[in-house]
Amino acid sequence: MDQDALCQRKISLKPQLVTSNDRFCRFLEEYCPVVTETYYPTIWCWEGRVQTLLRPFITSRPQVQYRNELIKTADGGQISLDWFDNNDSLYYPDASTRPTVLLLPGLTGTSKESYILHMIHQSETLGYRCVVFNNRGISGEDLLTPRTYCASNTEDLETVVHYVHNLHPLAPLMAAGVSMGGMLLLNYLGKTGRDTPLMAAAIFSAGWNVFESIASLEKPLNWLLFNYYLTTCLQSSVSRHRQMLEKSCDIDLVMKARSIREFDKQFTSVMFGYRTVDDYYEDASPCRRLKSVGVPVLCLNSVDDVFSPAHAIPVETAKQNENVALVLTSCGGHIGFLEGIWPRKCTYMDRVFKQFVQAVFEHGNKIFSM
Numbered sequence: 591m592d593q594d595a596l597c598q599r600k601i602s603l604k605p606q607l608v609t610s611n612d613r614f615c616r617f618l619e620e621y622c623p624v625v626t627e628t629y630y631p632t633i634w635c636w637e638g639r640v641q642t643l644l645r646p647f648i649t650s651r652p653q654v655q656y657r658n659e660l661i662k663t664a665d666g667g668q669i670s671l672d673w674f675d676n677n678d679s680l681y682y683p684d685a686s687t688r689p690t691v692l693l694l695p696g697l698t699g700t701s702k703e704s705y706i707l708h709m710i711h712q713s714e715t716l717g718y719r720c721v722v723f724n725n726r727g728i729s730g731e732d733l734l735t736p737r738t739y740c741a742s743n744t745e746d747l748e749t750v751v752h753y754v755h756n757l758h759p760l761a762p763l764m765a766a767g768v769s770m771g772g773m774l775l776l777n778y779l780g781k782t783g784r785d786t787p788l789m790a791a792a793i794f795s796a797g798w799n800v801f802e803s804i805a806s807l808e809k810p811l812n813w814l815l816f817n818y819y820l821t822t823c824l825q826s827s828v829s830r831h832r833q834m835l836e837k838s839c840d841i842d843l844v845m846k847a848r849s850i851r852e853f854d855k856q857f858t859s860v861m862f863g864y865r866t867v868d869d870y871y872e873d874a875s876p877c878r879r880l881k882s883v884g885v886p887v888l889c890l891n892s893v894d895d896v897f898s899p900a901h902a903i904p905v906e907t908a909k910q911n912e913n914v915a916l917v918l919t920s921c922g923g924h925i926g927f928l929e930g931i932w933p934r935k936c937t938y939m940d941r942v943f944k945q946f947v948q949a950v951f952e953h954g955n956k957i958f959s960m
Contacts, residue, residue, distance in 0.1 A: 603920045604628050608905055611912035614886065617957045618915060621949035622888070624941045631921040631938075632928040638894030639815060641926025649704045650934050652711040656701060656722075660731060663749055667735040671750065672701035672722040674710050681717030689762045689951040690719045692754060692788075694747070694771030696925070698823040700729040705768055705794075705925055705939070712944040718951065719761070723750045723771075733831045736838040740858050741770050741800070741874040744778040751778075755787035762951055764790045766943060768925060769897065772796035772889075773876050779887065780879020790950045790957075793889040794939055795898060795925045800871040802902035804851050812896050817849050824853050877904040881911050886957050888915050888946050890939060892922030917942065 701722035725739035767775035772793035797803035893900035
């Protein structure tokens with residue numbers, strides 16, 4: 591066996607499916623079989639950091655025509671929603687009952703991210719409607735109040751979930767969150783339990799324990815490749831709204847940050863009233879609330895994701911909640927999951943998303959009745 595074949599055999603493994611609920615497991619095996627199939631990462635870029643870095647440049651960007659809507663919040667702010675109505679849906683021509691997927695991008699992401707565009711493309715083929723929740727001030731709209739967003743504060747998400755549900759009360763509704771969007775969604779579900787209009791949720795590349803995620807990102811190579819760049823992206827967003835935000839923070843101090851931890855210490859923890867940055871990180875870690883999630887949740891992580899280290903994935907906690915299923919791949923990086931020789935179009939993550947949302951909308955009543 592040649593070296594390439596040995597390498598492919600080592601990295602191409604079936605994902606580990608973790609759930610204590612036999613019915614949920616059978617449901618996934620029957621209606622979302624991709625979670626039991628061998629994942630073959632792209633052989634020439636299988637390493638986690640490489641997958642993470644290359645995905646935004648390699649994957650295609652499907653054309654999506656959005657309808658933007660700004661909604662008001664209780665504190666006088668506004669949230670930008672980007673709708674893909676899918677009015678040409680052949681399977682669900684009645685808009686009032688058309689299944690709807692609420693999408694939550696990552697830390698500095700918007701509706702323009704390629705992974706969001708791919709999720710919408712997958713949903714379009716199934717006849718579903720999508721709406722993207724853009725965090726405050728991130729997608730070009732003005733900040734009307736001196737407040738942005740963070741992984742622990744779920745008020746804006748709760749506003750959006752109920753707004754979308756009230757617009758289409760007869761339409762089945764679920765959500766999918768990526769990276770920080772997944773963390774925010776998990777924290778929301780942990781707080782609300784069963785008291786949510788969401789039928790289910792899909793979570794991709796979430797950071798489960800923020801302390802461990804930050805420690806990993808502060809390793810020299812990871813700081814160079816990811817940490818510093820993300821910090822500058824966060825600072826750029828703050829700078830864009832400087833006039834409004836300097837009412838509540840020392841922006842000059844924020845702009846001196848050279849890491850996400852320093853940014854969170856000077857900005858995020860101050861903005862949301864935490865005594866220390868560690869208090870914020872404790873509250874933002876979804877592993878703390880996983881036991882309280884009250885609807886079916888499928889969570890995909892790669893064990894080589896530097897944003898969410900393998901040892902911090904709450905496998906034992908997940909086994910204590912019958913609503914939770916973890917899918918753990920050996921490769922894939924952070925929102926990578928590239929597969930095939932030239933991974934332009936569909937990633938493993940895209941396939942998990944498509945099969946799971948279809949399973950929930952078409953067969954969701956069977957999750958706990960099998």
